[in-house]
Amino acid sequence: MLGLGVLSLVLMFVDHATSWLDGSRSALTAALTPVFVTADLPNRSARGIQDMFSSREDLRGRITDLESELIFLRVRTEKMAALTAENNRLRGLLGSAAKLQDNVLVAELIGVNPDPEEQEVLIDKGSRDSVFVGQPVLDSRGLVGQVVEVSPFNSRVLLISDERHSVPVQVLRSNLRLIARGTGIGQQLELLHVNSTADIKVGDQLLSSGLGNRFPVGYPVGVVDSVVYRPGKPFAEVLAKPSAQLGRSRHVLLVFTESRVAEDANVTSGKGDDRGG
Amino acid sequence: MIAVADNRTGGLVIIWVTIVAGMVLAVVPLPQFVPVELGFLRPDWVAMVLVYWIIALPHRVGIPTAWLAGIAVDVLLGSLIGQHALSYVLIAYVAASLYQRLRMFSVWQQATILFALLGLNQLTGFWVESVAGHTDWSLWYLLPAVSGAFLWPWVFLMLRSIRRWIGVT
Numbered sequence: 001m002l003g004l005g006v007l008s009l010v011l012m013f014v015d016h017a018t019s020w021l022d023g024s025r026s027a028l029t030a031a032l033t034p035v036f037v038t039a040d041l042p043n044r045s046a047r048g049i050q051d052m053f054s055s056r057e058d059l060r061g062r063i064t065d066l067e068s069e070l071i072f073l074r075v076r077t078e079k080m081a082a083l084t085a086e087n088n089r090l091r092g093l094l095g096s097a098a099k100l101q102d103n104v105l106v107a108e109l110i111g112v113n114p115d116p117e118e119q120e121v122l123i124d125k126g127s128r129d130s131v132f133v134g135q136p137v138l139d140s141r142g143l144v145g146q147v148v149e150v151s152p153f154n155s156r157v158l159l160i161s162d163e164r165h166s167v168p169v170q171v172l173r174s175n176l177r178l179i180a181r182g183t184g185i186g187q188q189l190e191l192l193h194v195n196s197t198a199d200i201k202v203g204d205q206l207l208s209s210g211l212g213n214r215f216p217v218g219y220p221v222g223v224v225d226s227v228v229y230r231p232g233k234p235f236a237e238v239l240a241k242p243s244a245q246l247g248r249s250r251h252v253l254l255v256f257t258e259s260r261v262a263e264d265a266n267v268t269s270g271k272g273d274d275r276g277g
Numbered sequence: 278m279i280a281v282a283d284n285r286t287g288g289l290v291i292i293w294v295t296i297v298a299g300m301v302l303a304v305v306p307l308p309q310f311v312p313v314e315l316g317f318l319r320p321d322w323v324a325m326v327l328v329y330w331i332i333a334l335p336h337r338v339g340i341p342t343a344w345l346a347g348i349a350v351d352v353l354l355g356s357l358i359g360q361h362a363l364s365y366v367l368i369a370y371v372a373a374s375l376y377q378r379l380r381m382f383s384v385w386q387q388a389t390i391l392f393a394l395l396g397l398n399q400l401t402g403f404w405v406e407s408v409a410g411h412t413d414w415s416l417w418y419l420l421p422a423v424s425g426a427f428l429w430p431w432v433f434l435m436l437r438s439i440r441r442w443i444g445v446t
Contacts, residue, residue, distance in 0.1 A: 001366060001369075005366050007344075008362040011362070012358065012363070012409075015357045015358040015359065021358050024358075028352040029352055032349060032352055032353055035304060035353060036304060039302075039304045039305040040305075040306065046308075114303060114304055114305070114319055115354070116313045116317060120355060149355060156355055185313060185314070248309065
């Protein structure tokens with residue numbers, strides 16, 4: 001009993017202080033994947049049954065809706081492509097680096113950390129799909145979080161609403177740069193060190209600022225929910241609601257930003273310059 | 278089933294199947310319509326299953342089994358490797374030294390002892406987390422022990438009927 005107890009203590013210390021155990025942890029996670037899959041079965045089968053009982057008309061309606069949405073989004077993407085090219089050409093004229101094109105990989109949620117204090121989810125992509133620790137994760141509406149643990153078949157994502165997580169943001173309207181920290185259970189973000197004179201109000205959109213080189217620039221993070229000035233306190237209390245559907249969206253996107261892409265983009269913007277000149 | 282009765286490995290399979298079932302219950306996501314706060318009530322299923330087997334078959338399930346299960350739970354929950362292993366070893370030690378007395382108790386008397394054991398489990402977990410630099414203590418941490426104690430009679434009766442049905446000795 002004493003031996004195993006001491007062994008546990010030593011393991012904890014090693015795990016806390018070093019990264020020596022990461023390999024064995026990821027191997028064990030891979031071995032225990034069936035547990036996660038089984039735990040997800042009720043959810044999965046509930047959706048399966050729902051699909052089975054949805055009628056032909058419902059499905060047809062959904063397809064029509066999705067098709068019209070697809071056309072709408074396609075038009076916007078085409079416009080976006082033109083704007084990106086123009087933007088990069090202008091940035092080239094200013095002599096600044098071109099914006100990067102981000103590649104994404106779709107992953108499915110297979111588990112949620114059962115401890116409500118810890119805002120973590122498990123996704124079905126791992127090191128086999130070249131997911132790496134620190135990789136930003138998005139959903140269709142905004143920033144979700146970052147990868148904190150990778151194993152061959154799945155990885156753990158820390159959500160931006162976790163108390164241990166902070167993300168550098170920028171207010172879209174006033175370009176004010178701030179840090180948004182998670183609040184835990186409330187699934188809200190708290191903006192740190194906001195001056196009482198700062199230009200921020202309810203409804204302001206927060207984007208990732210890209211400072212800290214962890215998250216890509218310009219993805220929606222949240223919308224300011226409440227601004228409270230307390231007399232006698234040096235900073236205002238500002239809360240924001242995350243844009244992403246944290247822990248509720250079934251599919252998330254893993255972002256790959258390659259440095260090689262940056263060079264390519266520079267080359268193309270250089271060509272643009274030549275043509276301009 | 279009768280063939281399994283005198284087969285040691287067969288019994289071991291059943292014991293581990295119940296432990297893994299406890300692990301599945303430990304990580305199963307709550308449905309959307311349930312408030313998140315309900316997650317605080319989730320008992321430590323693996324600890325309860327371990328305590329049952331230690332009381333029922335102390336010569337087969339003991340501290341080494343508890344330690345292995347603890348390592349697996351640490352990996353599943355993403356906690357420090359060794360955290361659950363340590364707390365399971367502790368409660369397995371207490372349960373193994375009390376098993377003769379626990380067998381004599383009625384199921385509700387056992388439940389009160391379970392409350393103490395699961396409380397010890399939570400306390401150890403909290404102690405490790407506070408050393409690693411986490412949160413403050415609050416009585417909320419004992420909620421899983423309370424819910425675990427209330428669920429103990431059902432866990433006990435179900436596991437006993439499984440054991441008798443399959444004949445694990």
